[in-house]
Amino acid sequence: MALHHGSRSAPSERRSSNPFVTDANPALGERLEPPKSRLAAGPVPADVAYQLIHDELLLDGSARLNLATFVTTWMEPQARQLMADCVDKNIIDKDEYPQTAELERRCVAMLADLWHAPEPEQATGCSTTGSSEACMLAGLALKRRWAARVSDPTRQPNLVMGANVQVCWEKFCRYWDVEPRIVPMSGERFHLDAEQAVALCDEDTIGVVAILGSTFDGSYEPVAEIAAALDQLALDGPDVPIHVDGASGAMIAPFLDPDLVWDFRLPRVASVNTSGHKYGLVYPGVGWVLWRDPDALPRELIFSVDYLGGDMPTFALNFSRPGAEVVAQYYTFFRLGRAGFRAVQQASRDVATFMSGRIAEMPEFRLISCGDQLPVFAFTTTDQVDGWDVFALSRTLRERGWQVPAYTFPADRQDLAVVRVVCRNGFGHDLAETFLEHLRAAVEQLNTYTGSGTASGPSGFHH
Numbered sequence: 001m002a003l004h005h006g007s008r009s010a011p012s013e014r015r016s017s018n019p020f021v022t023d024a025n026p027a028l029g030e031r032l033e034p035p036k037s038r039l040a041a042g043p044v045p046a047d048v049a050y051q052l053i054h055d056e057l058l059l060d061g062s063a064r065l066n067l068a069t070f071v072t073t074w075m076e077p078q079a080r081q082l083m084a085d086c087v088d089k090n091i092i093d094k095d096e097y098p099q100t101a102e103l104e105r106r107c108v109a110m111l112a113d114l115w116h117a118p119e120p121e122q123a124t125g126c127s128t129t130g131s132s133e134a135c136m137l138a139g140l141a142l143k144r145r146w147a148a149r150v151s152d153p154t155r156q157p158n159l160v161m162g163a164n165v166q167v168c169w170e171k172f173c174r175y176w177d178v179e180p181r182i183v184p185m186s187g188e189r190f191h192l193d194a195e196q197a198v199a200l201c202d203e204d205t206i207g208v209v210a211i212l213g214s215t216f217d218g219s220y221e222p223v224a225e226i227a228a229a230l231d232q233l234a235l236d237g238p239d240v241p242i243h244v245d246g247a248s249g250a251m252i253a254p255f256l257d258p259d260l261v262w263d264f265r266l267p268r269v270a271s272v273n274t275s276g277h278k279y280g281l282v283y284p285g286v287g288w289v290l291w292r293d294p295d296a297l298p299r300e301l302i303f304s305v306d307y308l309g310g311d312m313p314t315f316a317l318n319f320s321r322p323g324a325e326v327v328a329q330y331y332t333f334f335r336l337g338r339a340g341f342r343a344v345q346q347a348s349r350d351v352a353t354f355m356s357g358r359i360a361e362m363p364e365f366r367l368i369s370c371g372d373q374l375p376v377f378a379f380t381t382t383d384q385v386d387g388w389d390v391f392a393l394s395r396t397l398r399e400r401g402w403q404v405p406a407y408t409f410p411a412d413r414q415d416l417a418v419v420r421v422v423c424r425n426g427f428g429h430d431l432a433e434t435f436l437e438h439l440r441a442a443v444e445q446l447n448t449y450t451g452s453g454t455a456s457g458p459s460g461f462h463h
């Protein structure tokens, strides 16, 4: 979210609110604009405030056409109802809301089971506001474990990761004074690999972050290979734990790729996080982080809070936080079970691979990934295209309401720019067909206007 400033410009004199709600509303009978930078002097009726804010929010994009975000944009009415029932519950207040706390405990236990914690009752975890907070907590645990090993306070800890990490890891490093050791992309390798990861590790490496899967192209990083290489390193070198950032994939792989070994089945995996609000299928903001056993989570990070009554151990950056999302996560687990999750995630993967298959057939595009890991794929333009690029394509699709981001890859592939499509629950085959139709139209339009590549010249325009 942007960091916002105070008042910048003088408030506009132009009317923006609907007179039905204000001047022509007998209950109000006056002109009224929603306040932009100062509290208004007095109150307004609740239904007027509701209507004006509701109207203003119509300017937000349509969630159904948003192929940019990973975050859940649809839940069942029953889930919304449960969330509304719990909107006043503060998750930290575990003594007043013991049942909400119990549902959180059950979610952690279910995730420990899903991610194959060897002794589920030994695994510890908690809910968070999202994966970012979860990653901060996991990173802090790694840093503490390192600090307990080294005695010299002048040493500088480092964390090894691919250049494709989500920004939360760069944040973690900057906020908590850890040197980021970034493995650049190279050629057609768009994420971390074992050899490069190990090459950057030393005695001050607090951990290696492996991502399941990459936000840039949806690919899974080879967690098992990285673990095996670190096992080798540990024979006569530093013993470096892995944190798996499973923001998306930790809720995909258990259902669609059960034989892929990436989780607590690997003894080197100390902790795993996921975003409940991504493929955990819950509205924002909920995330989860779990540690395999008490050794992985240093005790001194755990606070015991007793001033709300009771006595509970917590590890969190926030104190107060809504309980509704945790209840909604439990609802989703209960509602879907394994088979339900498999069906939902498979449908997203099917749509992703179907779309990427069609796009691969277009002479203008080359796939970077095909959506068979995360239901997410990226593609770029081929040499046939010379008058436009993925950024122009993204803008052209936007004219039809689609939000599909175009961006440049990180080091050392800044020469590569892609568009990315994220398939989520609710984006079905019909919408996918519509998207492909609009994509073809956008390409035709761009080819025509720029005289590029495969177009048959300006006179070749047809519908």
Ligand SMILES: *Cc1c(COP(=O)(O)O)cnc(C)c1O
Pocket (backbone or CB within 6 Å): 070, 129, 130, 131, 132, 133, 135, 166, 168, 211, 212, 213, 214, 215, 245, 246, 247, 248, 275, 287
């Ligand atoms: C989305 C994402 C995050 C951040 O997650 P939030 O839940 O949005 O805080 C971290 N890592 C990866 C790999 C992600 O995809």
